Amino acid sequence: MTDRREGRTESRSGRSNPRPWGATPPALVVAAAAFAVHLPALFGEFVYDDMTQVLQNRWIRDLGNLGEIFSGSVWSFQAASGVSNYYRPAMHVIYALEYQLFGLKPWGFHLVNLLLHAAVSVLVLLLVRRLFADLGGSLAESRSGFRTPEFAAALLFAIHPVNTEAVAWVAAVPELSFTLFGLLAFLAFRRSAEGWGRFYWLSVLLFFAATFCKETAFVLPALLALYEVLLRRPPASRLVARLFPFAAAAGVTLALRLHALSGFAPEKRWPDLSAFQCALNAAALFAKYLLTLVLPVGLNAFHVLHPVRSPLEPIAVAGLLGTAAFLVASAFAWRRSRLAFFGLQVIAVPLLPVLYVRVVGENAFAERYLYLPSIGFALLAALVLLAIDREKARIAILATVAVLFATGSFARTLVWKDNFALFSDTAAKSPDHFQSQASFANALYEKGEVDAAIERYRLAIALDPGQCTPRQNLATAYLRKGLVDEAIAELTNPAVLGAGDPEASAKLAFAYTAKGWLAAAVTQYEAALRFDPKAAEVHNNLGVVLWRMGQPGRSAGHFAAALALEPGNRRYAENLKLVAP
Numbered sequence: 001m002t003d004r005r006e007g008r009t010e011s012r013s014g015r016s017n018p019r020p021w022g023a024t025p026p027a028l029v030v031a032a033a034a035f036a037v038h039l040p041a042l043f044g045e046f047v048y049d050d051m052t053q054v055l056q057n058r059w060i061r062d063l064g065n066l067g068e069i070f071s072g073s074v075w076s077f078q079a080a081s082g083v084s085n086y087y088r089p090a091m092h093v094i095y096a097l098e099y100q101l102f103g104l105k106p107w108g109f110h111l112v113n114l115l116l117h118a119a120v121s122v123l124v125l126l127l128v129r130r131l132f133a134d135l136g137g138s139l140a141e142s143r144s145g146f147r148t149p150e151f152a153a154a155l156l157f158a159i160h161p162v163n164t165e166a167v168a169w170v171a172a173v174p175e176l177s178f179t180l181f182g183l184l185a186f187l188a189f190r191r192s193a194e195g196w197g198r199f200y201w202l203s204v205l206l207f208f209a210a211t212f213c214k215e216t217a218f219v220l221p222a223l224l225a226l227y228e229v230l231l232r233r234p235p236a237s238r239l240v241a242r243l244f245p246f247a248a249a250a251g252v253t254l255a256l257r258l259h260a261l262s263g264f265a266p267e268k269r270w271p272d273l274s275a276f277q278c279a280l281n282a283a284a285l286f287a288k289y290l291l292t293l294v295l296p297v298g299l300n301a302f303h304v305l306h307p308v309r310s311p312l313e314p315i316a317v318a319g320l321l322g323t324a325a326f327l328v329a330s331a332f333a334w335r336r337s338r339l340a341f342f343g344l345q346v347i348a349v350p351l352l353p354v355l356y357v358r359v360v361g362e363n364a365f366a367e368r369y370l371y372l373p374s375i376g377f378a379l380l381a382a383l384v385l386l387a388i389d390r391e392k393a394r395i396a397i398l399a400t401v402a403v404l405f406a407t408g409s410f411a412r413t414l415v416w417k418d419n420f421a422l423f424s425d426t427a428a429k430s431p432d433h434f435q436s437q438a439s440f441a442n443a444l445y446e447k448g449e450v451d452a453a454i455e456r457y458r459l460a461i462a463l464d465p466g467q468c469t470p471r472q473n474l475a476t477a478y479l480r481k482g483l484v485d486e487a488i489a490e491l492t493n494p495a496v497l498g499a500g501d502p503e504a505s506a507k508l509a510f511a512y513t514a515k516g517w518l519a520a521a522v523t524q525y526e527a528a529l530r531f532d533p534k535a536a537e538v539h540n541n542l543g544v545v546l547w548r549m550g551q552p553g554r555s556a557g558h559f560a561a562a563l564a565l566e567p568g569n570r571r572y573a574e575n576l577k578l579v580a581p
Contacts, residue, residue: 034121034158037409041168044417049171060095087257090212116176123183125154135339149382157378161296161408168416178213211253265359282355287322303365346376419443434464468499502528536565
């Protein structure tokens with residue numbers, strides 16, 4: 001029975017549901033578990049996209065950049081941002097706040113991720129408790145304390161190895177933040193019952209915030225509608241009225257997104273795939289996500305997509321069978337258990353936006369995409385445990401799974417500690433992917449293992465000869481070894497010249513300088529500056545070359561420009577003093 005007074009519901013037994021603070025001891029255990037299994041992240045470095053999104057992100061260094069943040073794509077802080085399908089201004093706002101608190105100390109950014117995950121885990125406990133009270137029927141009052149299904153669900157969510165990527169990777173904060181706001185919005189919506197009071201409008205506001213975190217937040221109204229139908233089966237007109245403010249909030253974010261990206265999803269991948277083939281790949285991805293939730297092994301920062309093109313391919317067959325099995329399970333649950341049906345949809349609905357391979361990134365399958373869906377898995381796992389009659393057996397199974405999950409999460413967090421650990425793991429698991437090999441080569445180079453890095457760069461180039469960046473980085477390694485001719489050969493390769501990258505021009509100029517070809521070096525430095533006139537080091541290097549050519553006047557101008565861009569650089573100041581009149 002539902003009390004129409006806002007904020008209070010009653011179970012079928014007639015007793016009021018426990019208030020949130022009634023779950024304090026289990027909540028503390030869940031939060032502690034969420035924090036403990038990912039504790040090594042606190043001692044980790046910035047890795048992978050963190051190097052760009054945090055260390056090279058000029059937006060986060062000044063809160064006055066909010067206008068640019070909300071009017072640009074996720075990569076617009078870069079000079080050459082290119083086309084993007086991602087509009088996530090909240091990510092930059094979170095980074096900016098973290099920068100104000102911690103500077104560029106990675107432990108501070110990791111601490112925020114850990115705290116967000118702990119908070120989400122506690123919200124999962126509260127959410128599952130409410131769902132059992134609303135949709136669980138006689139199951140709602142069956143246990144207490146640490147024997148409750150909500151404790152089991154929240155614990156499994158908190159320590160599930162598939163969530164390690166979202167927690168241990170600073171760049172995955174959109175997953176944590178949109179899930180946090182989304183769960184708060186759901187709980188506030190549920191608290192509002194059928195009313196239009198403050199909790200209802202708080203729910204709309206929280207949903208609005210979630211849409212700025214990540215695109216997946218747009219699916220929340222679908223889950224709210226499903227919850228309303230399962231719980232109350234309201235008239236269609238009332239359901240539409242209740243969801244209209246959410247649609248309006250989504251419309252505002254969508255308008256800002258269209259303006260920032262110049263389209264909804266302007267970047268299209270795999271253009272050669274037909275609509276039918278896209279559907280086959282969606283089924284294959286969905287089945288793989290389901291399997292990874294149940295059996296989280298072989299976790300990898302980059303799962304290479306080998307798109308299926310025929311329904312007769314084994315991966316396509318497995319995907320279709322897995323998707324069909326899910327649909328059958330959903331149909332069965334619809335008739336037998338509203339709670340199980342809702343749990344299944346919590347898995348499926350948030351995955352829908354990332355199953356269309358034409359608009360997701362090159363890493364089409366990503367473990368972080370399972371962060372919200374894993375709540376549905378945890379809910380279903382709690383239901384399975386409840387179906388076991390013997391309490392000792394339930395406790396033993398939960399304890400065994402918890403130990404396995406916690407061990408897996410702890411070990412996986414260690415993999416994310418730095419780029420060398422991460423990409424040595426990724427390169428081993430994705431041997432046919434050029435980017436994984438190139439990233440491992442970068443990590444080797446940073447460790448000073450230049451010869452090993454050169455071999456990896458060559459492997460990456462062999463896997464995809466048309467890529468520009470590995471050739472540039474190979475040229476850098478060659479220059480460090482004094483192999484100038486080899487470096488020039490890479491930098492003048494058509495794949496590099498055709499990219500028109502100013503960094504490549506600057507490296508080529510440096511190589512020409514080493515050969516004594518000063519006029520050619522000037523040409524390349526000037527080409528780099530035409531694209532990025534604020535490159536202080538390029539101005540300085542060009543000044544050095546001009547000084548060597550006996551042109552101190554032009555040289556002084558570039559030294560002055562370099563010093564103006566970086567006033568505290570002593571090297572630039574000393575160079576300017578040498579040529580200043």
